[in-house]
Amino acid sequence: MKILVTGGGGFLGSHLSEALIERGDEVFILEPGGTTKVRHLIGHPRFRVVRDSVLSPDILDSLISQVDLVFHHAAVVGVEHYVGDPYEVLNVNVNGTQNVLKAAFKYGRRVVLASTSEVYGRNPKVPWREDDDRVLGSTRIDRWCYSTSKATAEHLCFAYRKMGLPVTIVRYFNIYGPRLDKLDAGRIITIFMGQLLRGEPLTVIGDGLQTRCFTWVADAIRATIAAGVNPGTEGEIFNIGTDVETSILELAETMIEICGGISTVRFVNQREVYGDSYEDIPRRVPDATRMREILGVHCDTALREGLVRTIDSFREEFQPRAMARAAGV
Numbered sequence: 001m002k003i004l005v006t007g008g009g010g011f012l013g014s015h016l017s018e019a020l021i022e023r024g025d026e027v028f029i030l031e032p033g034g035t036t037k038v039r040h041l042i043g044h045p046r047f048r049v050v051r052d053s054v055l056s057p058d059i060l061d062s063l064i065s066q067v068d069l070v071f072h073h074a075a076v077v078g079v080e081h082y083v084g085d086p087y088e089v090l091n092v093n094v095n096g097t098q099n100v101l102k103a104a105f106k107y108g109r110r111v112v113l114a115s116t117s118e119v120y121g122r123n124p125k126v127p128w129r130e131d132d133d134r135v136l137g138s139t140r141i142d143r144w145c146y147s148t149s150k151a152t153a154e155h156l157c158f159a160y161r162k163m164g165l166p167v168t169i170v171r172y173f174n175i176y177g178p179r180l181d182k183l184d185a186g187r188i189i190t191i192f193m194g195q196l197l198r199g200e201p202l203t204v205i206g207d208g209l210q211t212r213c214f215t216w217v218a219d220a221i222r223a224t225i226a227a228g229v230n231p232g233t234e235g236e237i238f239n240i241g242t243d244v245e246t247s248i249l250e251l252a253e254t255m256i257e258i259c260g261g262i263s264t265v266r267f268v269n270q271r272e273v274y275g276d277s278y279e280d281i282p283r284r285v286p287d288a289t290r291m292r293e294i295l296g297v298h299c300d301t302a303l304r305e306g307l308v309r310t311i312d313s314f315r316e317e318f319q320p321r322a323m324a325r326a327a328g329v
């Protein structure tokens with residue numbers, strides 16, 4: 001197939017592009033950011049990078065006219081953006097999705113939207129099934145803008161579906177693996193990684209008893225591709241993730257143990273890190289039944305195994321650079 005991956009230079013987009021190329025597909029990525037995460041694919045005869053934005057309707061029109069399927073992964077992601085730049089989050093995640101859907105509708109192309117477990121907000125009833133309620137805080141709290149932007153994108157998908165567009169929604173639950181984010185930035189595993197590689201204490205926010213379901217990237221990518229190509233997935237929503245819960249404290253301790261047990265844990269107050277506009281969710285657990293039964297995918301790679309591979313990949317990236325710096329090269 002000919003496939004467009006928007007945000008294809010990001011963490012999931014890079015793994016998805018790699019898996020699609022392995023399947024024999026021809027892949028275009030639309031990515032305004034860096035291409036470091038796909039540098040190993042550049043030069044492949046079935047891979048093309050377009051350095052532009054989902055906010056450029058003409059580019060989208062031209063790209064979507066040439067493909068069979070769109071994986072719409074472009075988004076502004078990360079807590080620092082929800083609280084630091086809510087305008088950009090809403091603009092890219094809502095208006096960018098609208099642009100993708102408009103062009104896909106014009107050419108009748110299938111779209112898979114990358115959505116998030118954040119759409120369930122702080123609904124206390126876990127595990128969450130795809131049709132469960134969204135429970136959110138006030139619009140004065142910027143923290144909810146990402147959840148709302150993705151839920152709006154989902155509504156847009158269903159509005160276009162009503163007009164005949166084939167769409168599928170995948171909601172990811174804490175996917176991790178090599179190429180996740182930059183060290184010290186973005187998500188908890190890369191923040192811990194930076195601290196570990198420098199031998200600093202790992203900063204656990206609050207009491208560390210909040211849990212997440214950390215899902216190995218290759219498992220999530222298999223489910224994503226199945227959502228795009230399997231029959232019977234049109235018009236559906238799928239939670240993508242493991243239902244094994246791990247507390248943030250356990251995550252920190254496991255990462256410390258894998259790295260030789262030298263670092264320690266330092267507990268910090270949430271307000272110190274994110275100010276007043278952030279509210280943490282105590283538990284975030286998918287009901288993964290539909291993913292298993294309809295997509296035929298099990299996200300069952302053990303966290304320890306995935307963390308070892310992730311830590312190794314970050315060490316390979318980080319240590320040669322650190323050694324070169326130390327040697328003054």
Ligand SMILES: NC(=O)c1ccc[n+]([C@@H]2O[C@H](COP(=O)([O-])OP(=O)(O)OC[C@H]3O[C@@H](n4cnc5c(N)ncnc54)[C@H](O)[C@@H]3O)[C@@H](O)[C@H]2O)c1
Nearest residue numbers: 007009010011012033053054073074075114116172174175
């Ligand atoms: N990784 C997860 O655990 C997770 C969880 C929930 C949802 N998601 C969703 O999956 C998708 C991919 O997330 P990720 O983890 O790979 O994050 P990521 O930040 O690595 O990838 C997003 C990519 O989108 C690109 N992008 C930003 N603005 C753009 C624009 N205007 N036009 C085109 N591209 C643009 C970014 O440069 C980045 O490369 C996102 O839609 C995200 O909301 C991911």
